[in-house]
Amino acid sequence: MQMSQTLQSVYSVYGDDPNLAELVEIFVSELPRRVETLQSHAEVEDWESFARVAHQINGNASSYGFPQLSTLAARIEYACRGSNSTKAILQSLDNFIEYCEQIRAGVPGKRIA
Incomplete structure (x- = not known):
């Protein structure tokens, strides 16, 4: 049986x-672009730029x-700056991306206008 x-x-x-909600919303809305940037750097193995992002x-x-x-994000950075394999770095990226898919702005149970 598959769960x-x-x-x-x-x-x-x-x-x-109320002082930070709008900034949180902006951060969340920009997160997909940041993930794309990480993926672009990983594709060309530009680990310095990858770690910086x-x-x-x-x-x-x-x-x-x-x-x-x-x-x-810190795990990605440290994996990249350490002597980890490309496989380990990409696994850190995969874990990060999976978690990013869960990120939401606002508060639970409230819809953002």
């Missing part, structure tokens, strides 16, 4: 903060209330 994996939505810890996402994710996303 279907249901992804849980992940919200910022600052999603209901992961570093930026790491800091931004933390600032906008996504601590687990920040941790996953």
Whole structure:
């Protein structure tokens, strides 16, 4: 029997903060473009640029209330800067992308206008 994996939505810890909610929304809306940038650097094995983008996402994710996303971005950066294999780096990227698919703006149970 094959089980279907249901992804849980992940919200910022600052999603209901009136001073940060709009910034969180912008961060979330830009996340797919950042993932594409990471994938582009990985395709050409530009690990320096790849690590730089992961570093930026790491800091931004933390600032906008996504601590687990920040941790996953840091893992990408460290995998890239260390002596890890391309396979290990790409696995870190896959884990990051899978988690990004769960990221949402706003707060659970509330729709964004």
